[in-house]
Amino acid sequence: MKNKPFVMIGGGGHAAALAEILIKQKKRIVGVVSPELTAGNILFENIELFLNDDDILKFRPEDILLVNGIGSMPYKSLREDVYNRFKKLGYVFATVIADSALVSDYSTLECGVQIMNNCVVNLGCKVDENTIINTSTSIDHDCTIGAHCHLAPGTTLSGQVVIERNVHVATGVNVINNIIIGHNTIVGVGTNVTKSIPSNSIVYGERSVIKGLGITHDC
Amino acid sequence: MKNKPFVMIGGGGHAAALAEILIKQKKRIVGVVSPELTAGNILFENIELFLNDDDILKFRPEDILLVNGIGSMPYKSLREDVYNRFKKLGYVFATVIADSALVSDYSTLECGVQIMNNCVVNLGCKVDENTIINTSTSIDHDCTIGAHCHLAPGTTLSGQVVIERNVHVATGVNVINNIIIGHNTIVGVGTNVTKSIPSNSIVYGERSVIKGLGITHDC
């Protein structure tokens, strides 16, 4: 099982970041599935390129592990749709943990969870399938995170936070202890979350102010 | 001295996080003192449970090191009270530094300081007794932090910041260079601190806005 080769779905920045993590771990990637490569071309140059998702069907489910390299964006369901389609067909999505991340032995990650560089997942946490814990995110003890979420880079969760499924937490969000964020919610960049949020919400902080410096005028 | 066993005070999430750090370092925990265990039960399952603080008196001060596993919350003095009581009785509180943290050889930590996972403490810093530097907090050069403080997860201090005693810095706070934060102050989640703060203050940023997404209505 552990020696199965990997097939990467997606050819953008998230796929490339995952590929670098896997290659460092001496994992073997035997295919990348994407209509085009827009990042990490050097990483993929000796790996066979498949242009259509249907090409995945050329591999038997028991022979490979899939890696969902499609990035997660608010209002876009492509990442989840691809996951669900191939899961139903019997394929298994690899759980990826970067060597530079720290995941407690007392936490559990479901299939397809991706823990990117420099993350912390402290003890007592549960992360459900196909969720991305992105670069330098810190998750404290006893948090529960649902399926198909994205915690963008630099997110900080205090202890005992619950994030339900399909939540998009944008870059640099801070969440205090014991908060519940309902499913299908979008938390905007750098929002400070100090109370629980109902499902299907959008939450954001104050907008920043842009002024001219008044020094030079060459822009 | 270095081989003394540890007795953990507290049975919640902070105690469990500390216990995991110590167990990774092959430290021996011979007792946990708490009316109940609310986190990390697996970690404590082979460790004797004591229900009352007075049970600590069964150990001689010279035989053990205490670990203050009581979490720090604003307006609550339990953590400090327990520390002071047992310090007066001659007990010593262990200084705990997670293996994943980076603490400069040119900084000093007093008794009972706890540096949790993935923290940085750069050179020239002083951290006084019983203070928690929580997960993924970054402290730059030449900062001075008083006793009984809590820097919650994801705090970032620039260089030469002074934080006096009994300050609670909530999750994700950012502090620029050369700031002084007076004692007994509470800095709210994600606050950006750009000027010095008098003692006995509460400081907070703008509140975030929550709206419905208008997509579905099942909440």
Place this chain on the structure above:
Amino acid sequence: MKNKPFVMIGGGGHAAALAEILIKQKKRIVGVVSPELTAGNILFENIELFLNDDDILKFRPEDILLVNGIGSMPYKSLREDVYNRFKKLGYVFATVIADSALVSDYSTLECGVQIMNNCVVNLGCKVDENTIINTSTSIDHDCTIGAHCHLAPGTTLSGQVVIERNVHVATGVNVINNIIIGHNTIVGVGTNVTKSIPSNSIVYGERSVIKGLGITHDC
């Protein structure tokens, strides 16, 4: 080339932080150039002190690598001026990467770039000369950062961000994907950047509110 000794310019906190990183890497520092040492005195105590920038001329450019230990502050050009002066004279500024930082093999750093403790630079990034990536900053895939920038501690850049030359990004700033920040811009502490910013701008978030706690009045 790799065995050339280093000469540190500057005697404050940034110089000391760089010196600690280099000393850990067994690099040899043969001189520190500063009218006075204001930090890290222990680190420099066996290193010859030179009081004037002109003393650098006592070393031949081919014999040493310079390290720009002058901190970067908004509206101050000293760091850049010193870099340009000695570069024109044929000196080379060392690229410094802390052991605790993670820099992708698929990113490029120009001369004089400084990657401080606990930073991440993911794949596909380019960082131009004399730029500081300060403590615990996280830079995601495919970012481009110009010359003479300072990303202060705790900055988080999502993927594909472009920061032009001479930009000061203050502590704890968060930037979403695909943003362009024009040259000569200052981004204030903890700002959440959600749209591109013209050159020569100043950008900042809402100010925080300070109130008395109403508990004691000894400040």
